């Protein structure tokens with residue numbers, strides 16, 4: 672962490688896990704642990720858990736997010752949820768363009784762009800995910816992929832519109848695999864992302880935008896990752912489902 676503008680953010684992504692009873696239990700533990708967190712904390716929960724978790728987190732600094740958002744406000748869009756509905760249910764944040772959405776459900780940069788626009792208009796803090804696959808890394812396409820995803824996803828805004836936006840660099844080969852990017856690989860990619868943000872929206876914007884790392888973040892590797900100057904937080908999947916590990920990650924120690 673370097674810039675004081677970039678308050679560290681640890682966000683849990685529960686993905687498609689946990690019953691309501693388990694969600695309540697975990698949310699209570701996160702709320703209790705928030706007092707000893709090293710930065711801001713958020714949990715991004717399944718749609719069905721939003722209202723119960725919102726109730727538990729009421730009055731706490733822990734922020735609540737969804738894992739996706741649809742770009743239309745309302746209407747005949749079976750299965751989708753709008754930004755307005757998410758805010759109404761108690762969300763303040765939304766993950767957009769997670770690699771699982773991109774790979775399994777066809778989310779494109781164009782869709783990410785539309786979802787981002789809807790999230791911002793609706794008052795949600797977006798966490799926009801980008802990242803290369805193993806094949807792309809091995810064929811030296813990492814920078815091109817990140818550049819394309821950022822340019823496509825963040826197209827057409829004014830820097831002020833995006834002032835709340837958070838970027839998550841999540842190398843696809845590190846997600847759920849136990850293979851974390853090394854701190855040096857993460858720092859290199861985050862620096863590249865920041866350079867792209869500067870190209871798109873200027874120096875001040877790039878310097879003030881939080882870039883999270885995601886991909887097999889654990890209690891054991893969070894401190895070294897968070898010690899990198901351009902790593903401003905973590906998006907945590909598997910390790911966010913266990914109280915002990917997530918509380919330890921929330922209380923990371925950056926050198």
Ligand code: PGA
Pocket residue numbers: 684841845846847848849885886887888906907908909910
């Ligand atoms: P993981 O997932 O921590 O289980 O690798 C991260 C993510 O997909 O956001």
